[in-house]
Amino acid sequence: MTNSETNALGDSKIPVTVLTGYLGSGKTTLLNRILSGDHGRRYAVIVNEFGEIGIDNDLIVESDEEIYEMNNGCVCCTVRGDLIRVVQNLMKRRGRFDAVIVETTGLADPAPVAQTFFMDEDVREKAELDAVVALADAKHLPQRLKDSPEAEDQIAFADVVVLNKTDLVTTEEMKSVEVLIRSINPAAVVHRAERADISLDAVVGKGAFDLKRILENDPDFLATEEEAHEHDHECGPDCDHDHHHHHHNAGGLDANTHDTTIMSVSLSGGELNPDRFFQWIQKITEIDGPDILRLKGILAFPDDPDRFVVQGIHMILEGDHQRPWRDDEQRRSRLVFIGRNLDREKLERTFAACAA
Amino acid sequence: MPGITNVEAGEYVEWCGFVGTLPVFAQADGTVICPDGTETRTRLHDGLTTAAIARDRSFLATGGEDGKICKFWPDGNTEELSGQNSKWVDELACGPSGTVAAAVSKDVTVYGKDGVMRKFSCERTVEAMAFAPKGMRLAMARYDGVELIWISTEQGSQFLEWNGAHIGVIFSPDGRYVVSSMQENAMHGWRLSDDRHMRMSGYPSKVKSMSFTKNGKWLASSGATAAIVWPFAGKDGPMGKAPVELGSMDPVKVSVVACHPKEDVVAIGYENGMVGAVRIADGKLAVLRGEAESPITSLGWADNGLLVAFGTEAGEAGIIDITA
Numbered sequence: 044m045t046n047s048e049t050n051a052l053g054d055s056k057i058p059v060t061v062l063t064g065y066l067g068s069g070k071t072t073l074l075n076r077i078l079s080g081d082h083g084r085r086y087a088v089i090v091n092e093f094g095e096i097g098i099d100n101d102l103i104v105e106s107d108e109e110i111y112e113m114n115n116g117c118v119c120c121t122v123r124g125d126l127i128r129v130v131q132n133l134m135k136r137r138g139r140f141d142a143v144i145v146e147t148t149g150l151a152d153p154a155p156v157a158q159t160f161f162m163d164e165d166v167r168e169k170a171e172l173d174a175v176v177a178l179a180d181a182k183h184l185p186q187r188l189k190d191s192p193e194a195e196d197q198i199a200f201a202d203v204v205v206l207n208k209t210d211l212v213t214t215e216e217m218k219s220v221e222v223l224i225r226s227i228n229p230a231a232v233v234h235r236a237e238r239a240d241i242s243l244d245a246v247v248g249k250g251a252f253d254l255k256r257i258l259e260n261d262p263d264f265l266a267t268e269e270e271a272h273e274h275d276h277e278c279g280p281d282c283d284h285d286h287h288h289h290h291h292n293a294g295g296l297d298a299n300t301h302d303t304t305i306m307s308v309s310l311s312g313g314e315l316n317p318d319r320f321f322q323w324i325q326k327i328t329e330i331d332g333p334d335i336l337r338l339k340g341i342l343a344f345p346d347d348p349d350r351f352v353v354q355g356i357h358m359i360l361e362g363d364h365q366r367p368w369r370d371d372e373q374r375r376s377r378l379v380f381i382g383r384n385l386d387r388e389k390l391e392r393t394f395a396a397c398a399a
Numbered sequence: 400m401p402g403i404t405n406v407e408a409g410e411y412v413e414w415c416g417f418v419g420t421l422p423v424f425a426q427a428d429g430t431v432i433c434p435d436g437t438e439t440r441t442r443l444h445d446g447l448t449t450a451a452i453a454r455d456r457s458f459l460a461t462g463g464e465d466g467k468i469c470k471f472w473p474d475g476n477t478e479e480l481s482g483q484n485s486k487w488v489d490e491l492a493c494g495p496s497g498t499v500a501a502a503v504s505k506d507v508t509v510y511g512k513d514g515v516m517r518k519f520s521c522e523r524t525v526e527a528m529a530f531a532p533k534g535m536r537l538a539m540a541r542y543d544g545v546e547l548i549w550i551s552t553e554q555g556s557q558f559l560e561w562n563g564a565h566i567g568v569i570f571s572p573d574g575r576y577v578v579s580s581m582q583e584n585a586m587h588g589w590r591l592s593d594d595r596h597m598r599m600s601g602y603p604s605k606v607k608s609m610s611f612t613k614n615g616k617w618l619a620s621s622g623a624t625a626a627i628v629w630p631f632a633g634k635d636g637p638m639g640k641a642p643v644e645l646g647s648m649d650p651v652k653v654s655v656v657a658c659h660p661k662e663d664v665v666a667i668g669y670e671n672g673m674v675g676a677v678r679i680a681d682g683k684l685a686v687l688r689g690e691a692e693s694p695i696t697s698l699g700w701a702d703n704g705l706l707v708a709f710g711t712e713a714g715e716a717g718i719i720d721i722t723a
Contacts, residue, residue: 104464105486107504109524111542114563114583124524124542124564124582128489132448132464135411135427135712163582164604 056171057134059143060247061156063197064178065187066149069207073178073239073246074146075099080243087133087140089126091148102140104129108148110155113162119333119357120162121155127163134169142247143170150193153177153200154336154356161359176246177201177231178239181212181220188223192304198224199305199336199381201231203246210237227305230339230379305336308387310378314343314399323397324353324360327390332358334385340378343368345399353378401687402723405716406434412710414450416699418459421473422708424716425450429463431471434718443469443477451491451499454534456702460499462488468501468510480510490527495534498550502528507539509550517550526566532574540565540579545589547577559589561596567606572615576636580606586620586629590636597638599629603652610658610665617679619656619665624649626656626667628679646677646684657698657707666707668695674709674719687719 429444444463466484588597655668672691693713
């Protein structure tokens with residue numbers, strides 16, 4: 044297992060993988076692959092609906108999606124009440140499993156699911172989000188993105204996107220759908236797969252939600268084309284490394300190249316003034332929180348030997364030191380916002396004002 | 400320190416207390432332990448999710464991950480009210496004359512002497528239930544409020560509305576007040592006669608345990624570094640009054656409260672495994688069990704008020720004789 048964090052009692056927290064994806068994207072197939080994999084891990088699976096394909100696992104909990112808005116006047120502060128209850132109950136007998144997988148319905152909003160693991164003190168104490176994995180059907184994703192805001196949200200929210208059924212599309216179609224995914228979510232790791240056949244290491248035990256860990260595995264994360272020293276080969280299902288296909292962004296493709304409503308704004312600069320930056324990011328997330336689905340960043344502060352990483356969901360903001368900057372690294376600050384109605388010009392201008 | 404008889408439970412103790420006069424420990428793995436004399440262990444469920452004691456203490460109602468609902472009698476007999484189901488039993492509550500209400504997601508079933516006597520579907524998932532003292536009404540806590548139904552008739556349902564997720568509910572012993580606990584670290588109360596609201600906030604964490612004193616003058620609650628005890632004696636209950644904070648062990652939080660069956664005394668379980676009893680009149684705390692490893696999950700007084708059963712997350716358990 045990965046080196047998960049421990050809670051106050053010294054028990055390691057149970058890692059939770061959230062599987063999202065539209066109906067027919069291959070979620071249940073992937074779930075069964077994970078469960079039957081030769082990895083020795085025992086999973087507790089939480090499902091919101093029993094699909095047509097059976098799930099082959101000893102410990103399956105069926106729960107009804109129950110979204111609770113927190114009574115604090117903030118519309119984006121939502122949690123999943125059913126998950127709070129089920130996770131707490133599961134943790135009473137934690138010897139039965141090593142990890143939890145939450146399979147959401149095709150129409151589920153991933154934000155309350157993810158926020159549950161940050162906003163509920165009891166859940167947060169015992170479990171931690173490992174990754175939000177979105178399954179996408181390579182053939183039908185472009186249409187889905189046009190007619191369903193949920194499908195868009197799922198891509199925007201993902202740490203890992205598994206582009207499934209790649210055998211049903213041409214190379215051209217695949218490239219264009221990858222560009223589409225990248226334009227919605229430049230921070231996600233994208234994997235290609237046929238029949239949801241993918242190395243399990245690519246989707247579970249990733250710590251993909253934990254920026255500190257993803258950055259250890261992928262130093263070029265959030266890097267721009269010029270900054271990334273990435274190999275430029277075609278990545279197939281056999282490729283088990285994390286890659287971001289930064290080269291797709293090279294042609295100036297960005298949020299406006301698709302007719303979906305989600306956009307991303309990538310910001311980049313040198314060292315930042317920490318006081319100005321924290322004031323700024325807090326204000327931005329407070330005011331624009333409802334429109335910000337995810338944000339991720341790596342920051343450099345003067346006189347601080349460590350890289351500082353931040354991430355957010357709506358108004359939830361987390362930040363921590365990661366590791367010292369290496370001598371051969373440029374001390375640059377990079378930040379990406381994924382959301383709706385983002386004011387690119389304002390973000391760029393106000394971010395620039397945080398420079399040290 | 401009083402005398403403690405330890406019980407080797409071994410698993411998370413979901414409920415402990417006395418069924419009749421028999422000490423009983425119901426564990427999350429589905430095993431019910433009766434340590435009296437020759438210890439017996441009965442596996443009632445493949446995973447136990449909830450348990451509730453009968454009004455007259457004649458049986459313990461249990462619900463499981465297996466969907467089953469059982470009555471466990473002190474003579475060791477069990478009765479199955481409902482067989483296996485794919486969904487977990489979420490909550491149980493016991494009314495008079497052996498009535499048991501069970502909630503599975505949004506659906507509530509009330510079992511009487513002759514089987515199912517009432518079914519009700521809430522708009523949202525039922526998070527907690529409580530019978531009114533006379534037992535003819537059932538309160539169900541859910542998102543945005545508490546539903547009140549009569550168990551003998553479809554008529555006269557009432558919805559006590561208050562925004563937010565309600566995760567616990569209790570009636571005052573005189574039936575005048577309904578109090579809920581909420582996801583956002585607060586309690587909310589309604590006076591049923593005129594629907595007046597009471598907001599009880601300021602908790603650092605969720606209130607998971609509430610208990611009225613026998614005479615109904617005080618409502619004790621967990622969720623802080625002391626037992627927070629609200630005055631319900633006057634005609635306006637706690638409105639405009641401050642609670643008393645008893646048994647403070649700052650920074651250790653209180654996880655369970657259980658009022659004495661006769662006196663104005665609260666047994667307090669702490670997250671560090673400590674158990675204490677505090678007299679409300681003077682705030683005097685007696686430590687009944689010292690600090691240990693695991694948080695207290697359940698406390699239950701014997702009817703005579705001399706014995707307290709306790710259980711923890713890690714499966715440490717025991718019976719405290721406060722006279723020893």
